[in-house]
Amino acid sequence: MNIRDLKLFRHLADSLHFGRTSQACNITPSGLTRTIQRLETELDKQLFVRDNRCVALTPAGQIFRNYAEDVIQRWNELQKSFSTDSVLRGELSLYCSVTAILSILPEILGRFRETYPEVHINLQTGDAAMALAKLQSGEVDVTIAALPDKPPPQLEFIKIIETPLLFIAPARFPETVLYAGDGAIDWQRTPLIIAERGLSRTRAQRWFTEEKIQPNIYAQVAGNEAIIAMVGLGCGVGIVPALVLEKSPLQDQVTVLDAAPRLKPFSVGICTVGKNRVNPIVQAFWKTSMAGSHFKDPGLNRILKKIE
Numbered sequence: 001m002n003i004r005d006l007k008l009f010r011h012l013a014d015s016l017h018f019g020r021t022s023q024a025c026n027i028t029p030s031g032l033t034r035t036i037q038r039l040e041t042e043l044d045k046q047l048f049v050r051d052n053r054c055v056a057l058t059p060a061g062q063i064f065r066n067y068a069e070d071v072i073q074r075w076n077e078l079q080k081s082f083s084t085d086s087v088l089r090g091e092l093s094l095y096c097s098v099t100a101i102l103s104i105l106p107e108i109l110g111r112f113r114e115t116y117p118e119v120h121i122n123l124q125t126g127d128a129a130m131a132l133a134k135l136q137s138g139e140v141d142v143t144i145a146a147l148p149d150k151p152p153p154q155l156e157f158i159k160i161i162e163t164p165l166l167f168i169a170p171a172r173f174p175e176t177v178l179y180a181g182d183g184a185i186d187w188q189r190t191p192l193i194i195a196e197r198g199l200s201r202t203r204a205q206r207w208f209t210e211e212k213i214q215p216n217i218y219a220q221v222a223g224n225e226a227i228i229a230m231v232g233l234g235c236g237v238g239i240v241p242a243l244v245l246e247k248s249p250l251q252d253q254v255t256v257l258d259a260a261p262r263l264k265p266f267s268v269g270i271c272t273v274g275k276n277r278v279n280p281i282v283q284a285f286w287k288t289s290m291a292g293s294h295f296k297d298p299g300l301n302r303i304l305k306k307i308e
Helices: 003-015 018-024 029-043 059-081 098-103 105-115 128-136 199-210 224-232 242-247 274-278 280-291 298-307
Strands: 048-050 055-057 090-096 119-125 142-146 155-163 165-170 191-195 216-221 237-241 254-256 266-273
Touching: 003 018, 003 029, 003 059, 018 029, 029 059, 055 059, 090 128, 090 280, 098 105, 098 119, 098 242, 105 119, 105 280, 128 142, 128 266, 155 242, 155 274, 155 280, 165 199, 165 224, 165 242, 191 199, 191 224, 199 237, 216 224, 224 237, 224 242, 224 254, 237 242, 266 274, 266 280, 274 280
Parallel strands: 090 119, 090 142, 191 216, 191 237
Antiparallel strands: 048 055, 142 266, 155 266, 165 237, 165 254
16 A cells, blocks of 8 residues: 555545545546555455445444554655755645635735745635534644534634624515514524534524524524525524624625524634644644734624624
8 A cells, every 4th residue: 555545545534425535636436446445455354335325434444544644644744854945845734614715714824825835725615514523534634613612622723703693584584583472583483594513503502492492493504605595585594603694695685683692602713633733834824823813804893783
């Protein structure tokens, strides 16, 4: 086996999807399949359980994944030690939502690229709720994420901004929100659109449980933009961070509900795990992020003033 085979295995162990891994790693699906089969033959162990519908790691695959991550990290350190000059080179893998790209990353990445032009940025985007999972699995070096109430062990965090969680309603369909006799929102009749996973879902569920309310959940979706879109169409009331709403092209289609409860705000920032800090590239990005941790966004300030 070689280092490329180990990197292909690690990516597949994270994605559990032959098509996505073959596309991301620039290899044909048949070539990827042959690589995995060759590894399994060398180890005399089955690494994946696969059929037409799903792919999963076997117990042996879980053990080999830890081995592969360790070898890849050591290989990267070896390559850096062979460098004959002081110029920082290599790759930084980073995962975040589209909102983070539009709001938080430009200043930090701009300074980082100016200082370390030889470092390649491997940027992945997706549902913000998946950020910490991507980090813990070793798929990426750094993420932008909301700090959970109980941070996982070894998580290191630079706070960039605190953003409220907002209840939003359709601007064109005010009848979507139903009220009780006392003027409070009737959550048992008002349709609610909620994230299928993540911190906003956790905090909303906690509030409803504390208030002994069984909400009328209309839909559970992935991604805050999907929530804003469905709310704008009049499907129900949603919960999104103010930072996301401020950057959304659909913000004019929704309105913030003043009568809704105030949930604990998000602390959003740069995340990595302790073992990554030995990587000089991660160290450099960390230092750059620390220098730019004072976030300013006039658009977000306008959203916050509306809800004060």
